[in-house]
Amino acid sequence: MLTNAPKGTKDVLPKEAYKWHYVENAFARLCERYGFEEIRTPVFEHTELFQRGVGDTTDIVQKEMYTWEQAKRSLTLRPEGTSPVVRAFVEHKLYAGVQPSKYYYNIPCFRYEKPQSGRLRAFHQFGVEIFGTNDMMADAEVIAIGHDFIKEMGIDDVELNINSIGCPDCRDKYRDALREFLKPKYDLLCDTCKDRYERNPMRILDCKSPEDQELVKGAPHMLDYLCDECRDAFEDLKENLTAMGIEYVVDPGIVRGLDYYTKTAFEFVSKKIGAQGTVCGGGRYDHLSEELGGPPIPGVGFGLGIERLLLTMEAGGVEIPAPEGADAFIAFVGDRAKLAGLKLCRELRLKGLKVEMDDMARNIKGQFKYADRLSVRNTIIIGEDELAEGKVSIKDMESGQQTQVDMDKVFDRLKGDR
Numbered sequence: 001m002l003t004n005a006p007k008g009t010k011d012v013l014p015k016e017a018y019k020w021h022y023v024e025n026a027f028a029r030l031c032e033r034y035g036f037e038e039i040r041t042p043v044f045e046h047t048e049l050f051q052r053g054v055g056d057t058t059d060i061v062q063k064e065m066y067t068w069e070q071a072k073r074s075l076t077l078r079p080e081g082t083s084p085v086v087r088a089f090v091e092h093k094l095y096a097g098v099q100p101s102k103y104y105y106n107i108p109c110f111r112y113e114k115p116q117s118g119r120l121r122a123f124h125q126f127g128v129e130i131f132g133t134n135d136m137m138a139d140a141e142v143i144a145i146g147h148d149f150i151k152e153m154g155i156d157d158v159e160l161n162i163n164s165i166g167c168p169d170c171r172d173k174y175r176d177a178l179r180e181f182l183k184p185k186y187d188l189l190c191d192t193c194k195d196r197y198e199r200n201p202m203r204i205l206d207c208k209s210p211e212d213q214e215l216v217k218g219a220p221h222m223l224d225y226l227c228d229e230c231r232d233a234f235e236d237l238k239e240n241l242t243a244m245g246i247e248y249v250v251d252p253g254i255v256r257g258l259d260y261y262t263k264t265a266f267e268f269v270s271k272k273i274g275a276q277g278t279v280c281g282g283g284r285y286d287h288l289s290e291e292l293g294g295p296p297i298p299g300v301g302f303g304l305g306i307e308r309l310l311l312t313m314e315a316g317g318v319e320i321p322a323p324e325g326a327d328a329f330i331a332f333v334g335d336r337a338k339l340a341g342l343k344l345c346r347e348l349r350l351k352g353l354k355v356e357m358d359d360m361a362r363n364i365k366g367q368f369k370y371a372d373r374l375s376v377r378n379t380i381i382i383g384e385d386e387l388a389e390g391k392v393s394i395k396d397m398e399s400g401q402q403t404q405v406d407m408d409k410v411f412d413r414l415k416g417d418r
C-alpha cells in the first residue's frame with residue numbers, strides 16, 4: 001500500500017512552487033531594503049529552549065511540540081522562530097557588535113495542531129527580529145515591514161491590530177484582576193486553564209476551547225493596567241505608526257500565544273480566509289534573552305505564515321506571474337542531428353538561455369506536439385541535410401515564420417528575441 005504524507009503536511013508541487021519563489025524573493029528583497037540580514041538556524045533545538053522561551057503554560061509547549069529523545073537529550077522540532085534566533089544571537093555573542101541587529105528568516109515550523117484550512121502541522125514562516133533597542137521606533141519598523149510586504153503582495157483586506165500587554169511590573173496587578181474576574185467561573189474552565197489560573201492566568205484568554213472563550217468575555221483589559229513606562233511606550237508606538245501613515249486599530253483582546261511578549265503585541269488579520277485569519281503576528285520580548293540564560297537584550301519581531309499569506313492572496317484574486325516559457329525547443333531528425341542538438345542545447349544553456357529538448361525518443365511529429373505543450377518561443381529544427389551545411393531552421397512559434405540560421409548564430413538570434 002502507498003504511504004501518504006502525514007496528516008497536516010502539504011506538498012508544494014511544481015505548479016505551485018513558483019508562487020513560493022515569488023513571495024520568498026519579494027520578502028527577502030524587502031527586508032534587505034530595510035537593512036535586515038538573513039539568519040538560518042537548525043530545524044531542531046534542545047527542548048528546554050522552547051520550554052523556557054515560549055513558556056511551559058502555552059498551548060505550544062503543553063500540547064503541540066514534536067519532541068523526542070536521542071542519546072539521552074530531549075530534542076524538539078522548531079515550533080517557532082524567535083527563540084532559536086535569540087539563542088544563536090547569544091551563543092555567538094553577536095550582541096558584542098554594533099547594535100541594533102536586524103535579522104530576517106524563512107523557516108519551516110512544526111506544531112501538533114488540529115489541521116484545518118490555514119492550520120498545518122508542518123508550515124512555513126517568514127520572520128524578522130530587531131535586537132538591542134527598546135525604542136518604539138524598532139517596533140514601528142517591524143510593523144512597517146509586515147505592512148509593506150502584505151501591501152506589496154497585493155492584499156488589501158488586511159487590518160493591523162495592536163495592543164500592549166505590559167511588562168512584568170504592571171502584569172502582576174493585571175493578573176490579580178484577571179483572577180478576581182475568573183474566580184466565580186473557575187469550576188467551568190477546562191483542565192488546562194484550571195492549572196493556568198494560578199500559574200499564568202493570561203494564557204486563559206488565549207485558550208482555544210469555545211467554552212473558555214465564552215467565559216473570558218468581558219474580562220478586564222491589560223491596557224487599563226499599564227504602568228507609566230508601558231503606557232508611554234504604547235503612545236510612542238502609535239505616534240510612530242501615524243507618522244509613517246500606517247493605519248491601525250487598537251484591539252485590547254490581543255494576548256498572543258507565546259509567553260515571551262512584553263509591551264507591543266500586534267496582528268495583521270485578513271477577513272477573507274476564515275477563522276485562521278491571522279496572517280502575521282508579533283510583538284516585543286524584552287526578557288526573552290535573560291529567560292534563556294543570556295544577557296538582557298530587548299527584542300521585537302514577527303512571524304508571518306507563508307501558507308496563510310498564499311491563501312489570502314488567492315482569496316483576493318492576486319495573480320502571481322507564472323514563469324516564462326523556454327527560449328527554444330530543439331527538435332531533431334536522426335541520430336547525427338540528435339547529437340548535434342545535444343551539443344547545441346548544452347551550449348545555449350551554458351550561455352544562460354532556457355532551452356528544452358525531447359528525452360523520450362519521440363518522432364518529429366511527437367516532438368513538435370511536445371514543444372507546443374511547453375509553450376516555447378522558438379523551435380529549432382535540426383535535420384540531416386541542414387546539418388551537413390552547418391545550418392538549422394528556427395521557427396518563431398508566435399508568428400509561425402521559419403528561417404534558416406547558421407549553427408553558430410543561433411545564440412545571437414535567440415537572444416535578440418528575448
Ligand code: ATP
Pocket residue numbers: 080111113118119120121123124125256257276277278279280281282303304305306307308
Ligand atoms: P493562531 O492564533 O492562528 O494559532 P499563533 O498565535 O499561533 O496563530 P504565531 O505563533 O505568532 O501564531 O505564528 C505566526 C504566524 O504563523 C501566524 O500568524 C500564522 O500566520 C502562522 N501560523 C501559526 N501556526 C500555524 C499553523 N499551524 N499552520 C499554518 N500557519 C501557522
Ligand code: MG
Pocket residue numbers: 257
Ligand atoms: Mg496558534
